[in-house]
Amino acid sequence: MAEWWLQILSLPIHNISNPRFINIFCRNSLSLFQKRTDSAHTAHSEFGRRKDQLQSRASPSSPMKPTDMAKEGTETTEETEHMIEKNGAKETETVLSAGDAKEMRAVILSGFGGLNKLRVTKKAMPEPQEGEVKIRVKACGLNFLDLMVRQGNIDSPPKTPLVPGFECSGIVEAMGENTKGFEIGDRVVAFVNYNAWAEVVCTPLDYVYNMPDDMTFPEAAAFSMNFVAAYMMLFEVANLREGMSVLVHSAGGGVGQAVAQLCSTIPSVTVFGTASSFKHEAIKDSVTHLFDRNIDYVQEVKKISPEGVDIVLDCLSGENTGKGLGLLRPLGTYILYGSSNMVTGETKSFFSLAKSWWQVEKVNPIKLYEENKVIAGFSLLNLLFKQGRCGQVKTVVEKLFSLYNQKKIKPVVDSLWALEEVKEAMQRIHDRGNIGKLILDVEKSPTPLMASDSTETSEAGEEEEEHEGDNDNKERMPFIQ
């Protein structure tokens, strides 16, 4: 520890609309996570100085475990971390300088696992290949899927180390050969097949779209995956029409809010939503009927609509597939588009979660025939990066921009986080604390916890402890290994 350059920093909060808490890490000591104590909180908030630019380069001779070294390969060893010794309220941060133009900051996932696998590091500046656009990133979207990537709980996970992130907004800085349709300085939003959580990304022009003039960078990064997925599910898979009804889980999340807004563009659509009770006040105007996420939503929906609903959008998987199919009206469509129960399910063991994933109820086509039902799966990432449907997605993006320009939709940004705060941001989405989208603001500096931000984050911490566990020994601290 003595070899680290320690620095205690405190910055004013800007652009954060909701409370948050800071996880406590120490690089060379596993499982130091604890619920924040009042003493740490008080000590932390005492530092009120602002620094517009945080610059603190870790020593090249910083100690690294051999395994870390092996994983990182040629990467620069400089990195940034919040370091807080829990008992003494002794807080330390080491923040990377922006470096010269041949390097850039990026979030690195060194291996699949808990939050401690994430850190900010310097990487070589990427340059655009033929057909690619180089983007100076302003904002990146953070999705539940990123938690699954971190755990390696995805189909065909890539090799680590990697830079996570699938969407960003920013300014075009250069273009590869044969890259038409963009100019340097264009404000764009883009999909990236990993690597979005960085200061600069390069991605094929088919994944890049010019942003509406009025759209902010955080809005654009909040917009791309969630609204495109919601639109395609509602209108291209399920064929939403006037008078229909929709059930969406996690109604307060990024996709949930996108679904609610898109449903409001069609007359007489009834939206049933499930969400944690504490979000109900904030989102009650966006959906027709709200249920607590812990109650039996099947019974609640049937009380209001005995025949069920026309569309069920399920990001939970597991037993919810059977429930969702059971809730469908004739000709109704159930769409599985995620599997957040794998990460935040009610069971405590990771293995039982994996089991519920693979044991999801199989569907007999003949039952669908007898009941006139439709079941679909939707994965935007696979559509974009495995199945080459860029053209279809581009058309959808254009339709959505048109709706945005008509002020019929507007992405909901929950909160902005510095790259260095990616762990806290992930914890927040894991705890389902967010309303709308979490954004990594690349130009933002880490913000310390404020005294007024205590209550909700404590609850989020408790919720996480109740539900998760990688194994019996670490049951109460699954993400801090």
Added chain:
Amino acid sequence: MAEWWLQILSLPIHNISNPRFINIFCRNSLSLFQKRTDSAHTAHSEFGRRKDQLQSRASPSSPMKPTDMAKEGTETTEETEHMIEKNGAKETETVLSAGDAKEMRAVILSGFGGLNKLRVTKKAMPEPQEGEVKIRVKACGLNFLDLMVRQGNIDSPPKTPLVPGFECSGIVEAMGENTKGFEIGDRVVAFVNYNAWAEVVCTPLDYVYNMPDDMTFPEAAAFSMNFVAAYMMLFEVANLREGMSVLVHSAGGGVGQAVAQLCSTIPSVTVFGTASSFKHEAIKDSVTHLFDRNIDYVQEVKKISPEGVDIVLDCLSGENTGKGLGLLRPLGTYILYGSSNMVTGETKSFFSLAKSWWQVEKVNPIKLYEENKVIAGFSLLNLLFKQGRCGQVKTVVEKLFSLYNQKKIKPVVDSLWALEEVKEAMQRIHDRGNIGKLILDVEKSPTPLMASDSTETSEAGEEEEEHEGDNDNKERMPFIQ
């Protein structure tokens, strides 16, 4: 036999565009079916007299087996059958008179099984209940589903005896109380929950639609189930749009031809179809790519479209479900809407067919998620009669009538058959001999075989013998027990 009124009849063919053959029955002797001999054929065609009205009432004292008596309950014993003694070319018909106004002719299915379970009998004239329309039937549709009903191979089969048939066209003759929207004399097409194959039916007004002025009664009866099913599958379940591709099996059948016509109303839709080779010349203009029904259509489609198709409409079931799902492009939809392989599969035993029905591949929703695919089931009858979606179907019927009036669609009628010829008609659909829809023309008199009608019907008979068998002893004659 001696107590039967025997009569040898021969009528000119009218309105029959395709050859057919006459099955050979004898009421009190099972399994008399044989392939028609040249001698029988020659003898048959010698009778060229026309009778505009066939009237021959069976004696009330006609001998009946006790089992038949028990099954028939209170039904009138009068009936009509073609009776042909095979070896001596001795042909006999006993045809029912129209009777007085308190009775009507109807096709009766006395029990589930082969063709011998069907006959024409007299039943009490039905009268409309509250909310019902009484229709003097002109034409009834015959569907593959009717073969399944005859065998009892449907979900929750009703009790026998019953009058089969789910669709008809005709003229409104009376209305029950509180039945608005129709007038006596209206030309209508209607869905009926059984009982369509009769001179008169009563059905709730929600299932009755005024026909376009230019539509003939056979067209209307050919139109209702097939076009409504095709429309709802293409546009309400699968969301057919410009530039998409569709694979339809049995492209020469009623639904297949409806699908082809509806696809032609959308620009740049590619239709792949499978059909028996002998139909290809007749239907080649209606689909883009035609394959023989016995070849590996998966390979053939992939040769032309390596990425697969957007919509697969499957009435075959069994292993075709896996094949169909495998052929889908991303966001593509597979729809199972029937199970004709149950009746005409390539395996010989009914039990192996039933096995393939129940062993249809189950679908893992997670696989759908990874592959971005949709699987649906569609049963128009369940939608109408179990799930009460009359309003939605009515809207579809109106859209289809509009397309008809614009001359964008036109039902294809394969052939017209008298009620007394229902067995031959069923054999034809079973043998996949039809191009378009088979219609029971209630006012038509039975038509004997003509000399020019030999070749194809012989083949049909052979095909039937090759493919079907209720059990080992009767393997070559499953429908004539």
